[in-house]
Amino acid sequence: MKRRVVITECSAITPIGYRKEEIVESLRLGRSGVKPLRDDGLLTNHLHSRVFGTVDYPIAYEFKRQYRKTMGPVAFYACQVAKDVLERSGLPQEFISSGRLGVAFGSTHGSPTVQRQIYKTFFNELESKFSSIGAVDYLRSMVHTTAVNITRMFGITGRVIASSTACTTSSQSIGFGYEMIKYGMQDAMICGGADEYDTTTVAVFDNLLACSVDYNDTPQCTPRPFDTRRDGLVVGEGGGAVLLEDYESAKRRGADILAEVIGFSCNNNGGDLILPNLDGITAALRLALDDAGITPKEVDVISAHATATKMGDVIEAQAIAAVYGDSPMVIGLKSYTGHTMGTCGVIELTLILYMMEQGFIAPTLNLDNVDPRCSMLRHVRELSSGNIGIASIQNFAFGGVNTCLIIRNGREAAA
């Protein structure tokens, strides 16, 4: 059994906005969401990098206490975007609780904010006779907190996949959700990821000399994917969700089809856990094309992982060139949002969906002088209008995990 799988809803909380209109405006105006790193009272002053892809606008959450009590900040992002896609879908509660709707959702490491509170309590109150670790602290901080807070809030009884593979977390969620439906195990899946503001993640990359440090006074000028003056990634926060459905069911109920997922790949470099690997990434790109059953020439746009690290961008450019030559347009969307970690796959997919729907292609920001080692690609350097028929979204993670999602424009999928 192989079924077609379509995306019928999407929502994202990103450093460049929450609602579609805000995000599209940011993309059209070239507005960055990278801001000065907020002080956490702990690590900030020890870090070299002082920039962050920041969600700094208020979000009107309306969750009842019975749901809030098991949620850390990461689950607030997750449940909000899941609520958006479910409410807009109009799917009846009978279906939502039927066991045929599942959830594939993850985060890099649950809620570090709650974990930090637990350790603060532990270290501050060693002499105390009271136990101050809350009954719900584990539920708020555990690695699958996003997925199961979503199931709890909406009464979802289907499969649960809680991937947690750093930067490929949400692209894996979408890919695994796609496979669940394609092979008939579920009829619909809510897929995505979230990651909250967290300086420990910045510290990890800072220690590895992988964070941007030269633009602390001009945050909007970094990250700089493929640019000669790029100096590393910028950690960010956010959340995103897509609703995947079996094509026939979506068509029957008259749902808007935003795009069809036509291909997915996930592999591992089989060795080093940090260094980008040309063979592994190249294989991932080819596997996704094979799954989609299309030729490289049919892909119009590539959303590159493009974190703006010195070697990562070069290896990715080499892999794209080896598989695609210079035919597809290449965009590095982290130049707008920073690297939102576990969320980046679903956010970048959502941005591409908006561009597909509205017929424009946003340029890579801060790409003033293309690094000669990356110049063999067709970089998008100016805002342009145009139809995106097929797009590929590439993401690579620590641990050597690579993913690639290929989607076809909803207008063409519905035809």
Added chain:
Amino acid sequence: MTRDELKGNVLSILENDFEFEHPGLDDNLRDDHGFDSIDAIELLGKIEIMLGFSLSREEKEKAMGIRTVNDILDYIEKIQSSHHR
């Protein structure tokens, strides 16, 4: 603490920390206010802080039969008196 003082403190905890609206002394905690077993554990932590001493495992297990606000007050009074003996 007298029963009235306890009542004031417990109602304040239920309203402020558990967002109860207009709690009545004989309301069913679960049916009327959505109070569940996780909340019960959280409430015991608040009671420990209010009383100024830790509850034993046996004392905590006895709290699992509580159904109403009055049950909470009865429970705390018993705990207080056993600790003062």
